[in-house]
Amino acid sequence: MKLVARRMIAPTVAHLSFERDDGQPLPCIPGQFIQIHFDYADGSAARRSYSIAVGRALDAPADGRVDIAVSYVPGGAATALFEALDIGATLNASGPFGRFCLYPNDANRRYLLIGTGTGITPYRAMLSQLAQQMTQRGVEVALLQGARTPEELLYGDEFRAFAETHPGFRYFPCLSRELPAEGSAHAHADVRHGYVQNVLPELAPDPANDIAYLCGNPDMVDATFEALKEIGLPVPMIRREKYVSNK
Structure with missing residues (x-):
């Protein structure tokens, strides 16, 4: 994914907007999350999960945009990754995952x-x-x-x-x-x-x-x-x- 925009929405939280660099859509259900993949300083693999923050109407076509909210944690490896990420830079992600979604058969009031x-x-x-x-x-x-x-x-x-x-x-x-x-x-x-x-x-x-x-x-x-x-x-x-x- 390629970073296309960044803005702070709280003193320690950033809203980051990405686009898939292959131009393909990312079909997702509101409430799902993606995982960001990166390496620690010692070379070992790491991943972090972030809910997708952008919603679409159910009948809207999927696109390649992915928005997430990231909390900056002092000394955090993921924080260092995102703070150093320039507009236009890319990182690897997988997903979407998760079932924290609205269910189509819900009959609640x-x-x-x-x-x-x-x-x-x-x-x-x-x-x-x-x-x-x-x-x-x-x-x-x-x-x-x-x-x-x-x-x-x-x-x-x-x-x-x-x-x-x-x-x-x-x-x-x-x-x-x-x-x-x-x-x-x-x-x-x-x-x-x-x-x-x-x-x-x-x-x-x-x-x-x-x-x-x-x-x-x-x-x-x-x-x-x-x-x-x-x-x-x-x-x-x-x-x-x-x-x-x-x-």
Whole structure:
């Protein structure tokens, strides 16, 4: 893949855009991930997994574009790889992989999408698909995004804009340390103070009608999984993917 664009979307997170250098399409389902292959300094092989951040309508043709969000970890081998990658440079990848996707036979009335850090990336890719489901079968969606500060709300402006144009979609930024200043771009009625699992009871999860997706920090995923089980959501209706920061 060839790097064609880079922009910072948080103080330590970059959004990277690649294109396949063979010109071929990359068919993928929103929620899937790719693996980046590289070598450590000692020559041993390494790989890192990154969710594909770009979504397409289900009937749209696949293309060779691949967007990912990358957390920069001090001293990390993958961080060094991406920081040194110039526009036009290439790297090797495989995929797509994964089943953290919306299922075509889902019959739920609401999706609860819960994510922290770059674990929010799959939901960005799902937006086109969610719009279709809201139109076709009236499903509702609640997205809870956990971050410490407003500056760390990855794609927050996009999620808020989507919520403003789709009445069935609500976006809840959950900030554990710092709330947005009054009048700022991130300040709105659905901002909450605390962790996503603490805000979850406000949405009154319904075992009969909800499907939950959990993605991000393993501690959050585990805590929210247990909370949803206690409420009564069947385990098959709680879909999980844990993100671990690798060096």
